[in-house]
Amino acid sequence: xxxxxxxxxxxxxxxPVRDHRVTAHVGLVARxxxxxxxxxxxxxxxxxxxxxxxxxxxxxxxxxVNTVYNPxxxxxxxxxxxxxxxxxxxxxxxxxxxxxxxxxxxxxxGSILVVVGGEKMPREVFDLADxxxxxxxxxxxxxxxxxxxxxxxxxxxELVREFKGAKLKVIPSERGKxxxxxxxxxx
Amino acid sequence: xxxxxxxxxxxxxxxPVRDHRVTAHVGLVARxxxxxxxxxxxxxxxxxxxxxxxxxxxxxxxxxVNTVYNPxxxxxxxxxxxxxxxxxxxxxxxxxxxxxxxxxxxxxxGSILVVVGGEKMPREVFDLADxxxxxxxxxxxxxxxxxxxxxxxxxxxELVREFKGAKLKVIPSERGKxxxxxxxxxx
Numbered sequence: 001x002x003x004x005x006x007x008x009x010x011x012x013x014x015x016p017v018r019d020h021r022v023t024a025h026v027g028l029v030a031r032x033x034x035x036x037x038x039x040x041x042x043x044x045x046x047x048x049x050x051x052x053x054x055x056x057x058x059x060x061x062x063x064x065v066n067t068v069y070n071p072x073x074x075x076x077x078x079x080x081x082x083x084x085x086x087x088x089x090x091x092x093x094x095x096x097x098x099x100x101x102x103x104x105x106x107x108x109x110g111s112i113l114v115v116v117g118g119e120k121m122p123r124e125v126f127d128l129a130d131x132x133x134x135x136x137x138x139x140x141x142x143x144x145x146x147x148x149x150x151x152x153x154x155x156x157x158e159l160v161r162e163f164k165g166a167k168l169k170v171i172p173s174e175r176g177k178x179x180x181x182x183x184x185x186x187x
Numbered sequence: 188x189x190x191x192x193x194x195x196x197x198x199x200x201x202x203p204v205r206d207h208r209v210t211a212h213v214g215l216v217a218r219x220x221x222x223x224x225x226x227x228x229x230x231x232x233x234x235x236x237x238x239x240x241x242x243x244x245x246x247x248x249x250x251x252v253n254t255v256y257n258p259x260x261x262x263x264x265x266x267x268x269x270x271x272x273x274x275x276x277x278x279x280x281x282x283x284x285x286x287x288x289x290x291x292x293x294x295x296x297g298s299i300l301v302v303v304g305g306e307k308m309p310r311e312v313f314d315l316a317d318x319x320x321x322x323x324x325x326x327x328x329x330x331x332x333x334x335x336x337x338x339x340x341x342x343x344x345e346l347v348r349e350f351k352g353a354k355l356k357v358i359p360s361e362r363g364k365x366x367x368x369x370x371x372x373x374x
Contacts, residue, residue, distance in 0.1 A: 028326060138218070172278070
């Protein structure tokens with residue numbers, strides 16, 4: 001994989017209140033599974049943005065949280081700047097049926113924008129996307145689709161990476177809940 | 188993998204209203220990623236159960252949706268009957284650091300209960316579980332944890348499996364949204 005490969009997530013179709021937790025989960029998954037940042041729609045609840053920034057402050061890493069006013073316009077600019085757009089949708093090409101897709105993506109790389117949404121994505125997203133990718137062709141969840149896509153894209157390496165500057169760190173354990181406070185020297 | 192390997196999901200810690208969408212996503216993911224059924228707590232909204240049954244009716248498969256009154260008691264019975272309990276938690280053994288865990292699970296197999304919850308899982312679950320497994324040790328989402336666990340457990344085969352008796356089927360496409368109505372002869 002090219003060392004300059006950066007992955008961002010664009011979360012569309014957020015419905016205030018109803019999608020509060022799901023959008024927060026999309027953001028947490030983006031961070032935990034190795035994305036560099038997330039773009040949320042401007043109308044998302046402030047509390048989601050606060051949660052994501054707080055988690056990054058406590059658990060480390062350089063995860064960026066931003067909002068966009070016009071997601072379609074944003075996708076167009078991304079492409080104009082030479083970025084690649086991957087739209088995760090149950091109607092797309094099944095990732096399990098075309099593994100070459102990931103190899104191709106890793107080779108092209110540069111800046112990848114992974115677009116996820118709910119049921120009603122505008123037609124334009126399907127047209128603008130360089131790849132419409134299905135994590136299986138069954139209805140399920142944008143949270144799950146994003147996690148599995150990133151897990152396969154990064155080949156599992158994202159789950160063992162260090163999050164720089166973390167104040168808290170989990171010590172994996174068979175049966176306990178062990179959280180270590182990281183001192184400044186270690187961070 | 189033993190052919191009699193059955194996987195069920197137990198979703199704990201559901202908070203009405205607030206977790207409505209997340210619990211629905213946990214259920215949809217369980218089905219789409221190859222679990223045989225889900226156990227929900229008795230106090231979940233009726234509409235979640237209806238949605239999951241409706242999806243199974245339309246998109247196929249034999250996914251079972253049940254509720255339990257006492258999740259801890261249920262876990263104890265599961266173990267008494269010889270079933271294996273896997274608890275997904277960010278505090279557990281990182282699946283990416285111990286891949287042998289999946290091999291071991293596949294060999295033991297039989298009936299696996301995958302327990303997922305929110306932030307505040309009772310201590311007892313950690314003690315009762317045969318395996319406390321982390322999908323990475325960062326905070327993220329029970330929806331994502333379940334999806335990645337099942338994707339790795341079934342080695343991706345779950346994403347191409349047939350859902351018997353489906354009335355609708357997606358025809359994967361580069362750019363479209365193609366859904367085929369399945370006639371009774373084909374189903």
